[in-house]
Amino acid sequence: MDITIRQATPEDVADITTLFRDTIINVNALDYNEKQIAAWASVANDTDIWIERISDFYFIVAERDTEIVGFAYLKKGYYLDGLFVHKDHQRQGIASALLRTIESQVMIEDYPEIRTDVSITALPFFEDRYFDIVKKQKKTFKGMAFQNYIMKKTL
Numbered sequence: 001m002d003i004t005i006r007q008a009t010p011e012d013v014a015d016i017t018t019l020f021r022d023t024i025i026n027v028n029a030l031d032y033n034e035k036q037i038a039a040w041a042s043v044a045n046d047t048d049i050w051i052e053r054i055s056d057f058y059f060i061v062a063e064r065d066t067e068i069v070g071f072a073y074l075k076k077g078y079y080l081d082g083l084f085v086h087k088d089h090q091r092q093g094i095a096s097a098l099l100r101t102i103e104s105q106v107m108i109e110d111y112p113e114i115r116t117d118v119s120i121t122a123l124p125f126f127e128d129r130y131f132d133i134v135k136k137q138k139k140t141f142k143g144m145a146f147q148n149y150i151m152k153k154t155l
């Protein structure tokens with residue numbers, strides 16, 4: 001597949017936040033209610049948070065031609081804090097390619113396992129990639145409870 005993975009730069013912030021917003025509105029909307037989706041997607045409006053994430057974390061993007069079609073980032077070396085694929089490029093192996101690069105980075109940094117908070121939407125993807133559920137939980141964000149799962153995989 002014609003996908004290139006590279007580290008993100010601050011110049012990518014507009015593409016990353018647009019992808020994040022559009023994927024939540026179009027893909028995650030199948031599993032969360034309207035208010036939850038609006039609150040979650042609004043995180044895209046805070047450009048400063050995303051610039052900080054790009055500079056502070058191991059943050060990668062997947063590109064097809066010159067278009068960003070997915071991104072992922074690692075917090076603390078072993079915690080996958082975000083994995084999003086463009087709404088028009090779902091189920092083409094892009095998240096799998098990003099996850100392979102993320103897992104390699106966790107191993108390079110010598111952590112024995114990777115952890116992540118997983119949405120209802122992404123649960124089948126992570127289960128198929130050998131992650132185990134540690135806990136099903138309700139995470140509070142902007143006064144709303146979001147069901148998700150803490151998952152881990154030994155590397």
Ligand SMILES: CC(C)(COP(=O)(O)OP(=O)(O)OC[C@H]1O[C@@H](n2cnc3c(N)ncnc32)[C@H](O)[C@@H]1OP(=O)(O)O)[C@@H](O)C(=O)NCCC(=O)NCCS
Binds near residue numbers: 097
């Ligand atoms: C979850 C997500 C990252 C997967 O990205 P993707 O690029 O479509 O995933 P891939 O193409 O690499 O892998 C797809 C595989 O995952 C599994 N999978 C993904 N969605 C699935 C679903 N709805 N039902 C069953 N299996 C699913 C299957 O094994 C599938 O393989 P297949 O298409 O051959 O059956 C993407 O759907 C997404 O962006 N979701 C919204 C954002 C999100 O919730 N991110 C998680 C952070 S909390």
